[in-house]
Amino acid sequence: xxxxxxxxKLVSPGNLQATLSVMAGEPAQWLPIAGGTDVMVxxxxxxxxxxxxxxxxxxxxxxxxxxxxxxxxxxxxxTYTALRRHENISREFPLLATAASWTGGxxxxxxxxxxxxxxxxxxxxxxxxxxxxxxxxLTLISVRGERRVGYRSFHTGYKQTVLAADELIRDISLxxxxxxxxxxxxxxxxxxAQAISKVCLAALGQMANGAIRxxxxxxxxxxxxxxxxxxxxxxxxGKQIEPSLIEIARKTAMSEIRxxxxxxxxxxxxxxxxxxxxxxxxxxLAEGTKA
Amino acid sequence: xxxxxxxxxxxxxxxxxNGDARKVLAHPMERLLDVLRNDLKLTGAKExxxxxxxxxxxxxxxxxxxxxxxxxxxxxxxxxxxxxEGMSAHALMKPLQEAFLECxxxxxxxxxPGMILAAVHLLEKKPEPVIADIREGLAGNLCRCTGxxxxxxxxxxxxxxxxxx
Numbered sequence: 001x002x003x004x005x006x007x008x009k010l011v012s013p014g015n016l017q018a019t020l021s022v023m024a025g026e027p028a029q030w031l032p033i034a035g036g037t038d039v040m041v042x043x044x045x046x047x048x049x050x051x052x053x054x055x056x057x058x059x060x061x062x063x064x065x066x067x068x069x070x071x072x073x074x075x076x077x078x079t080y081t082a083l084r085r086h087e088n089i090s091r092e093f094p095l096l097a098t099a100a101s102w103t104g105g106x107x108x109x110x111x112x113x114x115x116x117x118x119x120x121x122x123x124x125x126x127x128x129x130x131x132x133x134x135x136x137x138l139t140l141i142s143v144r145g146e147r148r149v150g151y152r153s154f155h156t157g158y159k160q161t162v163l164a165a166d167e168l169i170r171d172i173s174l175x176x177x178x179x180x181x182x183x184x185x186x187x188x189x190x191x192x193a194q195a196i197s198k199v200c201l202a203a204l205g206q207m208a209n210g211a212i213r214x215x216x217x218x219x220x221x222x223x224x225x226x227x228x229x230x231x232x233x234x235x236x237x238g239k240q241i242e243p244s245l246i247e248i249a250r251k252t253a254m255s256e257i258r259x260x261x262x263x264x265x266x267x268x269x270x271x272x273x274x275x276x277x278x279x280x281x282x283x284x285l286a287e288g289t290k291a
Numbered sequence: 292x293x294x295x296x297x298x299x300x301x302x303x304x305x306x307x308x309n310g311d312a313r314k315v316l317a318h319p320m321e322r323l324l325d326v327l328r329n330d331l332k333l334t335g336a337k338e339x340x341x342x343x344x345x346x347x348x349x350x351x352x353x354x355x356x357x358x359x360x361x362x363x364x365x366x367x368x369x370x371x372x373x374x375x376e377g378m379s380a381h382a383l384m385k386p387l388q389e390a391f392l393e394c395x396x397x398x399x400x401x402x403x404p405g406m407i408l409a410a411v412h413l414l415e416k417k418p419e420p421v422i423a424d425i426r427e428g429l430a431g432n433l434c435r436c437t438g439x440x441x442x443x444x445x446x447x448x449x450x451x452x453x454x455x456x
Contacts, residue, residue, distance in 0.1 A: 003320075006298045010319035010365050033363070040361040041342040043320065053320065057366050081355070105431015106409065108343055110355040111362070193430030194344055 003046045012055040016062065016141070020168065022054055024143040028165035030054045034062075034077045035111030037104065038120045062115070062170065065089070071176055076115025076169040080127075081106075083114060092179040095130035095202045099185060102126045102200075105193045115169040118151075121159045121225075124264075126187060128226035129202035129218035134174045141170040158224035181206045181214075182288045184281045188273050189264075197221050198265035201277040205285040211240050217281070221264075222257040222274050231256050232278065241286040249282055250275035306370045308333070309377025319365035324348045326364045327374060335375035335404045339433070346432030349405035350374050356412040358431075375404035383411050386449040396445035398436035405432045410446045419454055422447065 010033070013019045023030045031050035033039045034057045042048040056062060062077035067088050074083070080100035083089050090097045103109055103117070103126050117125045118138070136151035140163060151172070154161055163169065181204040189195040200220040206213045215236050217229040232252040239245055259270035301316045308331060315330050327333045327350070339345035341360050348360045351373040378384050387407055390396065397403045406429060413420060413428030420428065425446045434442060 005318035005320040005322075008318070008320040009299050010363055012319075012365060012368075033366075036361045036363060036366070037343055040322070040363065044322065044341045044360060053363075055363075055366060101427075104343065105346060106412065106428055107346060107349055107356045107358045107431045108361075111357055191430075193427070 001046045003043050003048060008043070008048075008051055008053060010053045010055060014059070016059055016168075016170075019054060019056060019059060020141065020143045020166070023168070024166045026052075032056045032119075032168060034113045034116050035079060037108050037112040038116060056168065062168075069176075071173050074114060074172045074174070076118070076171055077113045078115075080104075080109035080112050080114070084109070088176075092176055093130070093134060093174060095133065095183050095185045095204070096127060096174075099127040099130045099187075099200075099202065102187050102192050102197075108194075114172055118154065118172070119161070119163060119169055121155055121161050123158065123223060123225055123227075124196050124200075124221040125226065126197055126200050126220060129200060129220045130185070131172065131174075132218035132226055132228045133202050133204050133216040134178055137173045139170045139173065140164075140167045142167040146170070152228060155225035178204055181216075182285055184284055186277050186280070188277070196264060199259075199270050199273045199277065201274075201281065203278075203281040205281070207285065207288075211238055212236050212285070213238075215285070217253070217278060219253075219257060219274055219277070222259045222270055224258070227257060229253055229256050229278070236282075241282050246279050246282045250279045253278040302365070304364055304368045306367050306372055308372045309374060315364070317364050319363060321364045322360050323350070323352075323362040323364050323367050323372075324359040327359060327372075333374050333376050337401050337404065339401065344431075344433070345402070346405040346409060347402050349408045349432065351408060351412065356409055373408075375408060378407065378411065381411065383414055383449065383453060386452045387411070387445070390445040390449040390452070391442070394445040394448060395441040396437060398434075402432055402434040402436075406434065406442055410449070413446070414450055414453070418450060420447070420450055 029052050031053050033053045062075040064075045065086050066073045080103050083100040084097050117127050131151045138149050140147050184203040187197050187200040189197045202218045204216040215233050219227050235252050254271045254275045257274050259267040261267050301318050305314050317326050336350055336359055337347040339347035343358045343361045348358050350359045353370050409429050409432050417424050425443050
Protein backbone atom coordinates (compact mmCIF):
# COMPACT_ATOMS: atom_id res chain seq x y z
CA UNK A 1 0.00 0.00 0.00
CA UNK A 2 1.14 3.50 -0.80
CA UNK A 3 2.64 5.52 2.03
CA UNK A 4 0.75 8.48 3.49
CA UNK A 5 3.12 11.48 3.37
CA UNK A 6 1.32 12.95 6.38
CA UNK A 7 3.01 10.29 8.50
CA UNK A 8 6.54 11.23 7.48
CA LYS A 9 8.67 14.08 8.72
CA LEU A 10 11.35 15.62 6.47
CA VAL A 11 13.63 18.32 7.84
CA SER A 12 16.25 20.31 5.94
CA PRO A 13 18.88 21.76 8.28
CA GLY A 14 20.84 22.99 5.24
CA ASN A 15 24.37 22.58 6.57
CA LEU A 16 26.50 19.75 7.84
CA GLN A 17 26.89 20.78 11.50
CA ALA A 18 23.17 21.38 12.00
CA THR A 19 22.39 18.06 10.32
CA LEU A 20 24.78 16.16 12.59
CA SER A 21 23.29 17.86 15.66
CA VAL A 22 19.80 16.74 14.72
CA MET A 23 21.04 13.18 14.17
CA ALA A 24 22.93 13.15 17.48
CA GLY A 25 19.93 14.55 19.35
CA GLU A 26 17.81 11.47 18.62
CA PRO A 27 20.15 8.64 17.72
CA ALA A 28 18.86 6.07 15.21
CA GLN A 29 15.69 8.12 14.59
CA TRP A 30 16.76 9.98 11.45
CA LEU A 31 17.24 8.54 7.99
CA PRO A 32 19.36 10.72 5.68
CA ILE A 33 17.94 11.30 2.21
CA ALA A 34 20.01 12.74 -0.65
CA GLY A 35 18.78 12.13 -4.22
CA GLY A 36 16.09 9.73 -3.04
CA THR A 37 16.71 7.08 -5.70
CA ASP A 38 16.67 4.33 -3.06
CA VAL A 39 14.70 5.90 -0.19
CA MET A 40 11.80 7.18 -2.32
CA VAL A 41 11.34 3.78 -3.96
CA UNK A 42 10.72 2.24 -0.53
CA UNK A 43 8.60 5.22 0.49
CA UNK A 44 6.37 5.00 -2.59
CA UNK A 45 5.82 1.31 -2.04
CA UNK A 46 4.82 1.92 1.58
CA UNK A 47 7.86 -0.06 2.76
CA UNK A 48 9.92 2.67 4.42
CA UNK A 49 10.01 1.90 8.15
CA UNK A 50 11.71 5.20 9.06
CA UNK A 51 9.29 8.02 9.82
CA UNK A 52 11.81 10.85 10.25
CA UNK A 53 13.97 11.88 7.31
CA UNK A 54 16.72 14.43 7.16
CA UNK A 55 17.54 16.12 3.87
CA UNK A 56 21.24 16.03 2.94
CA UNK A 57 20.74 16.94 -0.74
CA UNK A 58 22.35 20.34 -1.37
CA UNK A 59 24.54 20.44 1.69
CA UNK A 60 27.47 22.26 0.04
CA UNK A 61 30.14 20.42 2.06
CA UNK A 62 28.91 17.10 0.66
CA UNK A 63 28.83 18.16 -2.99
CA UNK A 64 32.46 19.05 -3.67
CA UNK A 65 35.08 17.14 -5.62
CA UNK A 66 38.54 18.28 -4.55
CA UNK A 67 41.76 17.30 -6.29
CA UNK A 68 44.93 17.16 -4.16
CA UNK A 69 48.39 16.07 -5.32
CA UNK A 70 48.10 12.63 -3.70
CA UNK A 71 44.36 12.01 -3.68
CA UNK A 72 40.98 13.06 -4.95
CA UNK A 73 38.22 13.67 -2.43
CA UNK A 74 34.63 13.16 -3.51
CA UNK A 75 31.83 14.58 -1.35
CA UNK A 76 29.40 11.80 -0.45
CA UNK A 77 26.41 13.58 -2.05
CA UNK A 78 28.11 13.97 -5.44
CA THR A 79 25.89 12.51 -8.13
CA TYR A 80 26.86 9.95 -10.75
CA THR A 81 26.48 12.74 -13.30
CA ALA A 82 29.01 14.86 -11.38
CA LEU A 83 31.43 11.90 -11.32
CA ARG A 84 31.04 11.29 -15.06
CA ARG A 85 31.59 14.94 -15.88
CA HIS A 86 34.69 15.37 -13.72
CA GLU A 87 37.82 15.36 -15.85
CA ASN A 88 40.18 13.82 -13.28
CA ILE A 89 37.74 11.05 -12.43
CA SER A 90 37.17 10.14 -16.10
CA ARG A 91 40.92 10.13 -16.76
CA GLU A 92 42.38 8.60 -13.61
CA PHE A 93 39.49 6.52 -12.29
CA PRO A 94 37.76 5.21 -15.42
CA LEU A 95 36.30 2.22 -13.56
CA LEU A 96 34.32 4.62 -11.38
CA ALA A 97 33.20 6.79 -14.32
CA THR A 98 32.12 3.67 -16.23
CA ALA A 99 30.23 2.27 -13.26
CA ALA A 100 28.49 5.65 -12.86
CA SER A 101 27.37 5.40 -16.49
CA TRP A 102 25.82 1.96 -15.81
CA THR A 103 23.79 3.13 -12.86
CA GLY A 104 20.09 3.63 -13.59
CA GLY A 105 19.39 5.96 -16.50
CA UNK A 106 20.36 9.62 -16.92
CA UNK A 107 17.56 10.81 -14.61
CA UNK A 108 18.76 8.51 -11.82
CA UNK A 109 22.38 9.52 -12.42
CA UNK A 110 21.31 13.14 -11.96
CA UNK A 111 20.00 12.33 -8.47
CA UNK A 112 21.74 9.19 -7.21
CA UNK A 113 24.86 9.78 -5.12
CA UNK A 114 28.05 7.83 -4.50
CA UNK A 115 27.64 8.09 -0.72
CA UNK A 116 24.07 6.84 -1.04
CA UNK A 117 25.23 3.84 -3.04
CA UNK A 118 27.77 3.03 -0.29
CA UNK A 119 25.36 3.55 2.62
CA UNK A 120 22.58 1.58 0.91
CA UNK A 121 25.12 -1.26 0.89
CA UNK A 122 23.65 -3.40 -1.84
CA UNK A 123 26.09 -6.13 -2.90
CA UNK A 124 24.82 -5.56 -6.45
CA UNK A 125 25.73 -1.85 -6.58
CA UNK A 126 27.74 -1.14 -9.72
CA UNK A 127 30.08 1.52 -8.32
CA UNK A 128 31.30 -0.40 -5.27
CA UNK A 129 33.75 -2.86 -6.89
CA UNK A 130 35.55 0.16 -8.40
CA UNK A 131 35.95 1.70 -4.93
CA UNK A 132 37.45 -1.58 -3.68
CA UNK A 133 40.15 -1.80 -6.34
CA UNK A 134 41.02 1.90 -6.07
CA UNK A 135 41.65 1.53 -2.28
CA UNK A 136 38.98 4.08 -1.38
CA UNK A 137 38.95 5.52 2.10
CA LEU A 138 35.80 6.96 3.70
CA THR A 139 35.54 9.85 6.12
CA LEU A 140 32.67 9.29 8.55
CA ILE A 141 31.50 12.27 10.53
CA SER A 142 29.29 12.90 13.55
CA VAL A 143 29.16 15.47 16.36
CA ARG A 144 31.68 13.20 18.09
CA GLY A 145 34.22 13.92 15.39
CA GLU A 146 35.61 12.37 12.24
CA ARG A 147 37.06 8.97 11.57
CA ARG A 148 38.62 7.41 8.53
CA VAL A 149 37.72 3.91 7.48
CA GLY A 150 39.19 1.91 4.63
CA TYR A 151 36.29 1.17 2.28
CA ARG A 152 37.39 -2.44 2.31
CA SER A 153 36.28 -2.82 5.93
CA PHE A 154 33.10 -0.72 5.67
CA HIS A 155 30.67 -3.54 4.86
CA THR A 156 30.43 -6.14 7.61
CA GLY A 157 27.66 -8.35 6.18
CA TYR A 158 24.62 -8.24 3.93
CA LYS A 159 23.40 -4.62 4.15
CA GLN A 160 25.46 -4.23 7.36
CA THR A 161 28.08 -1.50 7.71
CA VAL A 162 30.28 0.11 10.36
CA LEU A 163 28.36 3.41 10.02
CA ALA A 164 27.02 4.46 13.44
CA ALA A 165 23.45 5.70 13.85
CA ASP A 166 24.55 9.33 14.29
CA GLU A 167 27.16 9.28 11.49
CA LEU A 168 27.15 10.39 7.89
CA ILE A 169 29.62 9.48 5.16
CA ARG A 170 31.25 12.84 4.46
CA ASP A 171 33.58 11.93 1.61
CA ILE A 172 35.22 9.20 -0.39
CA SER A 173 38.93 9.61 -0.93
CA LEU A 174 40.85 7.87 -3.72
CA UNK A 175 44.66 7.75 -3.95
CA UNK A 176 45.90 9.01 -7.33
CA UNK A 177 48.24 6.14 -8.10
CA UNK A 178 46.33 3.94 -10.51
CA UNK A 179 46.28 5.99 -13.70
CA UNK A 180 49.04 3.87 -15.28
CA UNK A 181 47.18 0.61 -14.66
CA UNK A 182 45.26 -1.18 -17.34
CA UNK A 183 41.62 -1.05 -16.26
CA UNK A 184 38.72 -3.25 -17.21
CA UNK A 185 35.06 -2.88 -16.22
CA UNK A 186 32.32 -5.29 -17.17
CA UNK A 187 28.66 -5.48 -16.28
CA UNK A 188 26.65 -8.57 -17.12
CA UNK A 189 22.95 -7.86 -16.85
CA UNK A 190 19.75 -7.75 -18.87
CA UNK A 191 20.77 -4.31 -20.16
CA UNK A 192 23.28 -1.67 -19.09
CA ALA A 193 20.85 1.03 -18.02
CA GLN A 194 18.26 0.49 -15.26
CA ALA A 195 18.81 -3.27 -14.91
CA ILE A 196 20.73 -4.38 -11.83
CA SER A 197 23.81 -6.51 -12.53
CA LYS A 198 23.85 -10.29 -12.45
CA VAL A 199 27.62 -9.91 -12.00
CA CYS A 200 29.92 -6.91 -12.41
CA LEU A 201 33.69 -6.69 -12.38
CA ALA A 202 36.18 -3.89 -11.74
CA ALA A 203 39.80 -4.85 -12.44
CA LEU A 204 43.17 -3.12 -12.51
CA GLY A 205 46.46 -4.63 -13.55
CA GLN A 206 50.04 -3.70 -14.17
CA MET A 207 52.78 -5.80 -15.76
CA ALA A 208 56.54 -5.56 -15.28
CA ASN A 209 59.14 -7.59 -17.22
CA GLY A 210 56.55 -9.89 -18.72
CA ALA A 211 55.00 -10.80 -15.36
CA ILE A 212 52.11 -9.48 -13.30
CA ARG A 213 53.43 -6.76 -10.99
CA UNK A 214 50.07 -5.95 -9.41
CA UNK A 215 46.51 -7.04 -10.04
CA UNK A 216 43.33 -5.89 -8.32
CA UNK A 217 39.99 -7.61 -8.82
CA UNK A 218 36.57 -6.90 -7.33
CA UNK A 219 33.13 -8.28 -8.14
CA UNK A 220 29.57 -7.21 -7.41
CA UNK A 221 26.52 -9.49 -6.95
CA UNK A 222 28.55 -12.58 -6.02
CA UNK A 223 28.59 -12.39 -2.19
CA UNK A 224 26.72 -10.64 0.65
CA UNK A 225 29.09 -7.68 0.20
CA UNK A 226 31.00 -6.23 -2.76
CA UNK A 227 33.97 -8.59 -2.88
CA UNK A 228 37.69 -8.12 -3.44
CA UNK A 229 39.26 -11.33 -4.78
CA UNK A 230 42.32 -11.30 -2.54
CA UNK A 231 43.14 -14.98 -2.95
CA UNK A 232 43.10 -14.77 -6.74
CA UNK A 233 45.18 -11.59 -6.64
CA UNK A 234 47.85 -13.18 -4.42
CA UNK A 235 47.96 -16.29 -6.56
CA UNK A 236 48.54 -14.17 -9.69
CA UNK A 237 51.20 -11.79 -8.35
CA GLY A 238 54.59 -12.15 -10.02
CA LYS A 239 53.43 -14.75 -12.54
CA GLN A 240 53.49 -14.75 -16.33
CA ILE A 241 50.08 -14.85 -17.96
CA GLU A 242 49.70 -18.19 -19.72
CA PRO A 243 46.60 -20.25 -20.54
CA SER A 244 47.29 -22.58 -17.60
CA LEU A 245 47.50 -19.63 -15.19
CA ILE A 246 44.24 -18.19 -16.53
CA GLU A 247 42.52 -21.51 -15.82
CA ILE A 248 43.85 -21.56 -12.24
CA ALA A 249 42.71 -17.94 -11.79
CA ARG A 250 39.24 -18.81 -13.06
CA LYS A 251 38.95 -21.64 -10.52
CA THR A 252 40.42 -19.61 -7.66
CA ALA A 253 37.99 -16.77 -8.35
CA MET A 254 35.05 -19.18 -8.44
CA SER A 255 36.13 -20.63 -5.09
CA GLU A 256 36.34 -17.19 -3.45
CA ILE A 257 32.82 -16.04 -4.24
CA ARG A 258 29.57 -16.93 -2.49
CA UNK A 259 26.86 -16.30 -5.08
CA UNK A 260 23.18 -17.01 -4.53
CA UNK A 261 20.12 -17.80 -6.63
CA UNK A 262 17.74 -14.83 -6.83
CA UNK A 263 15.29 -13.17 -9.23
CA UNK A 264 18.09 -11.91 -11.46
CA UNK A 265 20.22 -15.01 -11.85
CA UNK A 266 21.44 -18.28 -10.36
CA UNK A 267 24.47 -19.07 -8.24
CA UNK A 268 25.78 -21.43 -10.93
CA UNK A 269 25.48 -18.86 -13.71
CA UNK A 270 27.08 -16.17 -11.55
CA UNK A 271 30.03 -18.40 -10.68
CA UNK A 272 30.63 -19.28 -14.34
CA UNK A 273 30.40 -15.62 -15.41
CA UNK A 274 32.66 -14.47 -12.56
CA UNK A 275 35.32 -16.94 -13.71
CA UNK A 276 34.90 -15.85 -17.32
CA UNK A 277 35.22 -12.16 -16.45
CA UNK A 278 38.47 -12.76 -14.56
CA UNK A 279 39.81 -14.84 -17.48
CA UNK A 280 38.76 -12.16 -19.99
CA UNK A 281 40.57 -9.49 -17.98
CA UNK A 282 43.79 -11.53 -17.78
CA UNK A 283 43.70 -12.09 -21.55
CA UNK A 284 43.29 -8.36 -22.05
CA LEU A 285 46.14 -7.64 -19.62
CA ALA A 286 48.43 -10.03 -21.52
CA GLU A 287 47.37 -8.50 -24.87
CA GLY A 288 47.76 -4.94 -23.62
CA THR A 289 51.32 -5.64 -22.59
CA LYS A 290 52.28 -7.27 -25.90
CA ALA A 291 51.02 -4.33 -27.95
CA UNK B 292 11.39 2.61 14.57
CA UNK B 293 8.74 5.02 15.68
CA UNK B 294 5.35 3.87 14.40
CA UNK B 295 3.58 7.02 15.59
CA UNK B 296 0.66 7.85 13.34
CA UNK B 297 0.62 11.52 14.26
CA UNK B 298 0.13 13.72 11.26
CA UNK B 299 2.94 15.98 10.09
CA UNK B 300 1.87 19.55 9.32
CA UNK B 301 1.84 20.79 5.74
CA UNK B 302 4.21 23.57 4.88
CA UNK B 303 4.36 26.23 2.23
CA UNK B 304 6.72 25.47 -0.64
CA UNK B 305 7.66 28.02 -3.28
CA UNK B 306 9.11 27.24 -6.69
CA UNK B 307 8.98 28.25 -10.32
CA UNK B 308 6.98 26.01 -12.61
CA ASN B 309 7.16 26.58 -16.36
CA GLY B 310 8.25 30.16 -15.76
CA ASP B 311 5.59 31.07 -13.19
CA ALA B 312 6.20 31.52 -9.45
CA ARG B 313 3.98 29.00 -7.67
CA LYS B 314 3.17 28.32 -4.03
CA VAL B 315 1.83 25.03 -2.73
CA LEU B 316 0.84 23.79 0.70
CA ALA B 317 2.08 20.24 1.01
CA HIS B 318 3.54 17.62 3.31
CA PRO B 319 7.32 17.74 2.81
CA MET B 320 7.48 14.06 1.79
CA GLU B 321 4.77 14.35 -0.86
CA ARG B 322 6.16 13.29 -4.20
CA LEU B 323 6.78 16.17 -6.57
CA LEU B 324 4.91 14.16 -9.22
CA ASP B 325 1.74 14.14 -7.10
CA VAL B 326 1.98 17.85 -6.33
CA LEU B 327 2.40 18.69 -10.02
CA ARG B 328 -0.51 16.50 -11.07
CA ASN B 329 -2.97 16.97 -8.20
CA ASP B 330 -2.28 20.46 -6.87
CA LEU B 331 -1.06 22.22 -10.01
CA LYS B 332 -3.14 20.13 -12.47
CA LEU B 333 -0.11 19.57 -14.70
CA THR B 334 -0.87 16.05 -15.85
CA GLY B 335 1.76 15.78 -18.60
CA ALA B 336 4.12 13.90 -16.28
CA LYS B 337 2.66 10.42 -15.78
CA GLU B 338 3.09 7.80 -13.12
CA UNK B 339 4.27 4.56 -14.68
CA UNK B 340 6.25 2.49 -12.22
CA UNK B 341 6.58 4.84 -9.25
CA UNK B 342 10.14 3.64 -8.66
CA UNK B 343 12.39 5.49 -11.08
CA UNK B 344 12.56 2.73 -13.67
CA UNK B 345 10.30 3.97 -16.47
CA UNK B 346 10.87 7.72 -16.91
CA UNK B 347 7.25 8.60 -17.65
CA UNK B 348 7.27 11.12 -14.76
CA UNK B 349 10.38 12.91 -16.15
CA UNK B 350 10.67 16.64 -15.59
CA UNK B 351 13.54 19.14 -15.66
CA UNK B 352 14.51 20.23 -12.14
CA UNK B 353 16.96 23.14 -12.30
CA UNK B 354 17.81 21.99 -15.81
CA UNK B 355 18.43 18.36 -14.82
CA UNK B 356 16.30 15.49 -16.04
CA UNK B 357 14.82 13.75 -12.99
CA UNK B 358 12.08 11.28 -12.15
CA UNK B 359 9.55 13.40 -10.27
CA UNK B 360 8.18 10.31 -8.49
CA UNK B 361 11.48 10.10 -6.56
CA UNK B 362 11.66 13.75 -5.46
CA UNK B 363 10.10 14.75 -2.14
CA UNK B 364 8.46 18.11 -2.78
CA UNK B 365 10.42 19.77 0.04
CA UNK B 366 13.62 19.16 -1.92
CA UNK B 367 12.18 21.18 -4.81
CA UNK B 368 11.74 24.35 -2.72
CA UNK B 369 13.19 27.30 -4.66
CA UNK B 370 13.79 25.17 -7.74
CA UNK B 371 13.08 25.95 -11.36
CA UNK B 372 10.80 23.21 -12.68
CA UNK B 373 9.95 22.57 -16.31
CA UNK B 374 7.27 20.04 -17.25
CA UNK B 375 6.20 19.02 -20.74
CA GLU B 376 3.48 21.73 -20.53
CA GLY B 377 6.22 24.34 -20.31
CA MET B 378 8.05 23.17 -23.42
CA SER B 379 5.78 24.58 -26.13
CA ALA B 380 7.94 27.63 -26.78
CA HIS B 381 11.25 25.75 -26.60
CA ALA B 382 13.31 25.85 -29.82
CA LEU B 383 13.65 22.05 -29.86
CA MET B 384 9.93 21.41 -29.47
CA LYS B 385 8.80 21.92 -33.05
CA PRO B 386 11.52 19.75 -34.63
CA LEU B 387 10.95 17.02 -32.01
CA GLN B 388 7.16 17.02 -32.42
CA GLU B 389 7.41 16.86 -36.20
CA ALA B 390 10.02 14.11 -36.15
CA PHE B 391 8.06 12.03 -33.60
CA LEU B 392 4.97 12.30 -35.85
CA GLU B 393 6.84 11.49 -39.04
CA CYS B 394 8.77 8.55 -37.60
CA UNK B 395 5.88 7.03 -35.65
CA UNK B 396 7.66 7.79 -32.37
CA UNK B 397 4.45 8.22 -30.39
CA UNK B 398 1.65 5.73 -30.05
CA UNK B 399 -0.32 5.53 -26.81
CA UNK B 400 1.46 8.65 -25.55
CA UNK B 401 2.14 7.67 -21.95
CA UNK B 402 5.92 7.71 -22.34
CA UNK B 403 6.02 10.60 -24.81
CA PRO B 404 6.36 13.56 -22.39
CA GLY B 405 9.28 11.80 -20.72
CA MET B 406 10.84 10.81 -24.04
CA ILE B 407 10.63 14.42 -25.28
CA LEU B 408 12.15 15.83 -22.10
CA ALA B 409 14.94 13.23 -22.11
CA ALA B 410 15.60 14.12 -25.76
CA VAL B 411 15.70 17.85 -24.95
CA HIS B 412 18.05 17.20 -22.03
CA LEU B 413 20.33 15.24 -24.40
CA LEU B 414 20.20 17.64 -27.36
CA GLU B 415 20.90 20.68 -25.21
CA LYS B 416 24.21 19.08 -24.22
CA LYS B 417 24.88 17.20 -27.48
CA PRO B 418 23.33 18.92 -30.50
CA GLU B 419 24.77 16.29 -32.87
CA PRO B 420 24.34 12.99 -31.06
CA VAL B 421 25.36 9.63 -32.51
CA ILE B 422 22.92 6.76 -32.10
CA ALA B 423 24.76 5.49 -28.99
CA ASP B 424 24.25 8.90 -27.35
CA ILE B 425 20.54 8.78 -28.13
CA ARG B 426 20.21 5.24 -26.80
CA GLU B 427 22.00 6.24 -23.60
CA GLY B 428 20.11 9.51 -23.20
CA LEU B 429 16.75 7.75 -23.48
CA ALA B 430 17.71 4.50 -21.72
CA GLY B 431 15.81 5.50 -18.57
CA ASN B 432 12.55 5.94 -20.49
CA LEU B 433 10.54 2.85 -21.26
CA CYS B 434 8.01 2.55 -24.10
CA ARG B 435 5.72 -0.44 -24.46
CA CYS B 436 4.31 0.49 -27.90
CA THR B 437 6.72 1.58 -30.59
CA GLY B 438 9.71 -0.67 -30.03
CA UNK B 439 12.13 2.26 -29.57
CA UNK B 440 13.67 2.40 -33.05
CA UNK B 441 11.09 4.94 -34.23
CA UNK B 442 11.80 7.05 -31.18
CA UNK B 443 15.57 6.94 -31.69
CA UNK B 444 15.07 7.83 -35.37
CA UNK B 445 12.83 10.73 -34.42
CA UNK B 446 15.42 12.18 -32.06
CA UNK B 447 18.18 11.77 -34.66
CA UNK B 448 15.99 13.45 -37.29
CA UNK B 449 15.10 16.35 -35.00
CA UNK B 450 18.78 16.85 -34.21
CA UNK B 451 19.73 16.89 -37.91
CA UNK B 452 17.00 19.40 -38.72
CA UNK B 453 17.94 21.61 -35.82
CA UNK B 454 21.59 21.64 -36.87
CA UNK B 455 20.64 22.29 -40.52
CA UNK B 456 18.55 25.37 -39.71
